Structure formats: C-alpha cells, structure tokens
Amino acid sequence: MTKKTVFAKAGDKAPLAWGLGFGILFGFLLHKGGVTKYDVIVSQLLLTDFTVVKVMLSAVVTGMLGIYLMKSLGWVKLSPKSGSVGINVIGGLIFGVGFALLGYCPGTIAGAIGNGFLDALVGGLAGILAGAGIYAAIYTKVKDRILKKGDFGNITFPELFRVNDWAVVIPAAAVILLLLIWIERAGL
Amino acid sequence: MEIITQVNWSPYAAGIGIGILTWFTFLISGKPFACSTSFSRSSGMIEKLIRGSKVEKKAYYQKTKPRIDWQWMLVLGIVIGAFISAIISGDLRGQWIPVLWASAFGDNIIVRLVVAFIGGIFIGFGARWAGGCTSGHGISGTLQLAVSSWIAAICFFIGGIITAWFLFNIIA
Numbered sequence A: 001m002t003k004k005t006v007f008a009k010a011g012d013k014a015p016l017a018w019g020l021g022f023g024i025l026f027g028f029l030l031h032k033g034g035v036t037k038y039d040v041i042v043s044q045l046l047l048t049d050f051t052v053v054k055v056m057l058s059a060v061v062t063g064m065l066g067i068y069l070m071k072s073l074g075w076v077k078l079s080p081k082s083g084s085v086g087i088n089v090i091g092g093l094i095f096g097v098g099f100a101l102l103g104y105c106p107g108t109i110a111g112a113i114g115n116g117f118l119d120a121l122v123g124g125l126a127g128i129l130a131g132a133g134i135y136a137a138i139y140t141k142v143k144d145r146i147l148k149k150g151d152f153g154n155i156t157f158p159e160l161f162r163v164n165d166w167a168v169v170i171p172a173a174a175v176i177l178l179l180l181i182w183i184e185r186a187g188l
Numbered sequence B: 001m002e003i004i005t006q007v008n009w010s011p012y013a014a015g016i017g018i019g020i021l022t023w024f025t026f027l028i029s030g031k032p033f034a035c036s037t038s039f040s041r042s043s044g045m046i047e048k049l050i051r052g053s054k055v056e057k058k059a060y061y062q063k064t065k066p067r068i069d070w071q072w073m074l075v076l077g078i079v080i081g082a083f084i085s086a087i088i089s090g091d092l093r094g095q096w097i098p099v100l101w102a103s104a105f106g107d108n109i110i111v112r113l114v115v116a117f118i119g120g121i122f123i124g125f126g127a128r129w130a131g132g133c134t135s136g137h138g139i140s141g142t143l144q145l146a147v148s149s150w151i152a153a154i155c156f157f158i159g160g161i162i163t164a165w166f167l168f169n170i171i172a
Helices: A014-032 A038-045 A051-072 A085-102 A106-115 A118-143 A157-161 A166-185 B011-029 B036-051 B053-057 B059-063 B070-088 B099-105 B109-130 B136-143 B147-171
Strands: A151-153
Touching: A014 A106, A014 B011, A014 B070, A038 A051, A038 A085, A038 B099, A038 B147, A051 A166, A051 B011, A051 B136, A085 A118, A085 B109, A085 B147, A106 A118, A106 B036, A106 B070, A106 B109, A118 B036, A118 B059, A118 B109, A157 A166, A157 B147, B011 B136, B036 B053, B036 B070, B036 B109, B053 B059, B099 B109, B099 B147, B109 B147, B136 B147
Parallel strands: none
Antiparallel strands: none
C-alpha cells in the first residue's frame, strides 16, 4: 500500500492529529475510570460493581447538556446514527454476548492493551478484527433482508416526540441523576 | 501531581471528563467518539495486504474504506493514553489472565485466549451489525438522544448480562 491510499485524504493531516490527541485524553480517562479492566467490566455485567454504568451515564449527562446547548447556539450539528430493529436489537444482542465473553469492548480493548492486558492484545484484538472481517463478507446477504426490518431512520427522541429539545434533555438528565443517586444509596 | 499518579479516579470524575471531551470533538472535529469502524478498516487493510486491492471492491469496503482516518487515530490514541496513565500510576500489567476470570475458570492461558478470541469475533461482528459499539452508540449516540443508540446500548447490556450470568453461574 502506498501512503496515498493508506490515508483517507492525502495531505489532510490536521484531523488525524486531532483524532490522535482526543484518543490520548480518552484513553487516559478510560484508565483512570477503571474501565480498561476485564474485572471491572464483567463485574458490571454480573451486576456486582456499577463502575461502568457510573462512567457512562456521567459522560452521557455531561455530554448531552453541552452538546444540546451548543446545538441551540448553532455551533454544532448532531450526527445521530440511523437504525432499525434488525440493526440495533439483533446486532446489539450479538455484541452483548461478545461483551461478556471478552470482557472488553472496541474502545476499552484499546485501553486494556495500553494497560498491559495480554489477553486483550493476543486473543481479543485478533477476534475483533476477524469478526469485523466476517461481517464485511456477509454484509450484502443481511443488508436488504434483515437490516431494513423495523427501520426508523436517524431520529432523536425530541424529533420522535415532536417536542422542543429541552423537553427531553432536562427530564433525561434528571432521570439519569436520580438513577446514579439510587445506585450510590444502594451501595453498588 | 498526585491526581495524575493515582491509579483510579472517581468514576464520576472520569465520566464527566469524557463528557467534556465530547464537546470538543464535536466543536473541533465535528464528530463524536466512536471506535468499532476502525476495526473494520483495519481488518480490510490486513485483508488487502494478503489478497490485494480487489478487497476494496466488496460492498462493505466501498462504504467503509480500508484506510486510516480520524477515528482510527482516535483508537490508536486510546492505547497511548491508557499506557501513559498506567505507567505513571504504576499500573502497567503484562497480565495474561484477569483475576475474576481466574477465580471462575482457572489459570489456563490457552482457554482464556480462545474465549477472548471467540468473544472478540462476536464483538467485531455485532458492533458492525449494530452500527456502533459502547462508545459510538453507548456514549456518543445516547448523549445525542438518538433512538437507534438507546436501543443498541440497552441490547448490549441485556446480551452481556444474560451471557455473563450464564458463564459465571452455569458453566463455572
């Protein structure tokens, strides 16, 4: 492969540098949050330690408030993924099986490799690459038949309910905060 | 400096930090955190090394080009960032078998690697089927209140909780 075909846009290196920089900060925070570890992730799935949920929900609530504020100021555009029952439910459940078997996900496995977990590097990474390759090979077979079942497009909840963004953002933030308080009270 | 050398922060501090980072990825790069597509691109790049450029003709790689992009660099950055945090806090492992795994399934390295590999196949396959992973759907999509991402994220955990229960209560 020549350099020209390896990079998405030759000569357009600034976005790549930002990607690397954001990744370094993301990886640093994933390690500090404890979620680069199999024990922490699988304990979440066994419902004995709620660290993963705490990290995810506090990121979601913080991110959501900021992104929707910036959206209302016209600074950013959302990029919600389109989906369907066939895509998100079936794919999500397949992913979940792997989540428990491997104990890392695509982001945290990168962190686990940096953290020095060799089962992530030798076993898990090879498996993810193989799984992604298998999907690319069967993609055309599932594309029209399964992925389009129950299609709902790239909508967000405010669009679905046809309400002002903040009529969903504020209650969602409140529910997430109450859930986190409840988790703390329960000593999880 | 003590904060930097601590192994663990409060999960809320780490989570809020990740949330604030997403503001800047949207502002500067116009996109949120996501990871799993990079594994498809890498898989395609590896296949291209073996089978040549005809790999790019596959429908999937027409849509997801096997090349290095912003997100691929992000995933590389995660490895580096976690390594930096681990090394300065004295938490760099070099460990083959997680403690929780060993307590249930023993300390045979081959068994752990085989299960990690099989789990990886489900993760790589399932993430691409679902259109995202725990970052793309679980954090970035849910914080945008995307319907697809909330459904996917809930299914990740339903599948994960059932499978973990089965592994640790029936098989172990």
